[in-house]
Amino acid sequence: MIIVILKDIAFLSMISVSLAIIMVIAQKWLSNYGECKIDINGKREITVIGGNSLLSSLSDKQIFLPSACGGRGTCGACKCKVISGGGPLLPTEKPVLTAEEIAAGDIRLSCQVKVKIDIKIEIPSSIFNIRRYHAVITEIIDYTYDTKGITFKLDEGEKIDFLAGQYVQIDTLPYASVKQKVSRAYSISSKPEINDALQLIIRYVPEGICTTWVHQFLKVGDHVSLTGPYGDFFLRDTEADIIYVAGGSGKAPIKSMLEHLQVVGTNRKMTYFFGARTPKDLYLTDEMKALEKVFPDFKYEPVLSASVASDNWTGKTGFLMPYFAEAIRDPKNTEAYLCGSPGMISAVTKSLIEHGIPKDKIYYDSFG
Ligand SMILES: Cc1cc2nc3c(=O)[nH]c(=O)nc-3n(C[C@H](O)[C@H](O)[C@H](O)COP(=O)(O)OP(=O)(O)OC[C@H]3O[C@@H](n4cnc5c(N)ncnc54)[C@H](O)[C@@H]3O)c2cc1C
Numbered sequence: 001m002i003i004v005i006l007k008d009i010a011f012l013s014m015i016s017v018s019l020a021i022i023m024v025i026a027q028k029w030l031s032n033y034g035e036c037k038i039d040i041n042g043k044r045e046i047t048v049i050g051g052n053s054l055l056s057s058l059s060d061k062q063i064f065l066p067s068a069c070g071g072r073g074t075c076g077a078c079k080c081k082v083i084s085g086g087g088p089l090l091p092t093e094k095p096v097l098t099a100e101e102i103a104a105g106d107i108r109l110s111c112q113v114k115v116k117i118d119i120k121i122e123i124p125s126s127i128f129n130i131r132r133y134h135a136v137i138t139e140i141i142d143y144t145y146d147t148k149g150i151t152f153k154l155d156e157g158e159k160i161d162f163l164a165g166q167y168v169q170i171d172t173l174p175y176a177s178v179k180q181k182v183s184r185a186y187s188i189s190s191k192p193e194i195n196d197a198l199q200l201i202i203r204y205v206p207e208g209i210c211t212t213w214v215h216q217f218l219k220v221g222d223h224v225s226l227t228g229p230y231g232d233f234f235l236r237d238t239e240a241d242i243i244y245v246a247g248g249s250g251k252a253p254i255k256s257m258l259e260h261l262q263v264v265g266t267n268r269k270m271t272y273f274f275g276a277r278t279p280k281d282l283y284l285t286d287e288m289k290a291l292e293k294v295f296p297d298f299k300y301e302p303v304l305s306a307s308v309a310s311d312n313w314t315g316k317t318g319f320l321m322p323y324f325a326e327a328i329r330d331p332k333n334t335e336a337y338l339c340g341s342p343g344m345i346s347a348v349t350k351s352l353i354e355h356g357i358p359k360d361k362i363y364y365d366s367f368g
């Protein structure tokens with residue numbers, strides 16, 4: 001009896017092992033797409049090994065589409081036009097595409113589309129200016145208990161040209177038990193006039209892969225790699241009045257814009273609202289206040305949403321929105337630059353539109 005049972009077990013084990021081997025071979029065979037061609041803008045053709053995402057296939061060839069969420073299909077930054085060869089729209093793409101984009105059918109998330117056959121795409125020519133840079137960390141400043149300013153000195157001879165407000169993506173290195181490397185977006189906080197080094201302001205996100213690495217493992221002297229510059233959140237060269245609104249590490253791109261304006265000079269009327277919870281969330285306050293004496297018409301207004309009596313805070317409190325009216329003199333001739341959490345961006349945008357600022361003059365980077 002026992003022998004019969006053992007024979008049955010051995011027979012079943014053999015079948016499972018054989019099935020597993022057949023599945024591995026089938027998988028390899030099915031996902032072996034060989035070489036595929038990517039036609040870019042009808043002007044350039046690259047050859048890649050099929051099977052990877054369009055985003056990573058392009059980045060392997062040093063063509064860097066923005067990918068603020070690191071390819072998780074949540075930010076929409078990696079959208080591009082796929083003329084042919086992209087296959088059907090995937091369920092993972094729909095949540096971040098607009099109804100118009102879904103109807104058009106050719107706007108796709110390059111982090112989700114796999115290159116399996118020859119594919120034709122269109123991307124803006126500005127993408128070709130985005131490069132990979134290597135840098136060494138030269139300074140780490142603790143701005144607050146959860147926010148650091150980090151300076152990246154580019155390798156000898158490397159120079160990055162960017163516009164005040166744009167961002168880079170830094171690539172993490174494996175640390176502790178985290179073996180996976182990720183790429184995350186950070187706005188440049190230094191001015192574009194310094195092009196052989198960059199400063200970023202990085203706020204710790206509990207359990208965050210990149211910010212844990214930055215806050216607990218990254219140190220002066222470490223070598224890192226980054227790509228950029230990305231984004232259309234940059235200071236427009238006009239004479240319009242400006243309202244800046246930032247929260248937390250959203251101060252980074254505004255700092256770059258103001259430092260740039262200090263170099264080139266400006267007479268623009270500018271008001272900067274910085275939202276924070278308590279005094280311990282404020283940083284660079286003296287530096288921002290000092291700019292009131294540099295520019296002819298500039299006001300820095302920190303606003304605390306959760307200050308208590310013992311803080312002895314005498315400045316503005318509560319929501320930011322009630323203070324906008326006094327800062328706007330000619331809404332049609334006012335630009336707004338917003339940076340911070342998605343919730344803040346949407347509430348502030350709604351209020352600025354109600355105050356008469358044209359929607360197309362409200363520029364923002366949402367850190368969500
Ligand atoms: C264009 C752009 C510019 C940015 N610039 C800056 C900058 O200058 N400084 C800066 O500090 N950050 C900036 N960010 C945010 C940054 O890219 C990362 O998303 C953030 O640092 C978290 O990365 P992580 O790997 O540590 O967290 P992840 O491992 O990606 O996330 C861990 C968890 O935290 C949640 N989470 C992610 N981000 C946040 C957040 N900000 N607040 C609360 N919960 C969050 C996630 O949903 C997830 O559950 C920017 C984002 C964008 C899109």
Ligand code: FES
Pocket residue numbers: 066067068069070071072073074075076077078079096109110111112
């Ligand atoms: S990289 Fe964020 S959606 Fe594709």
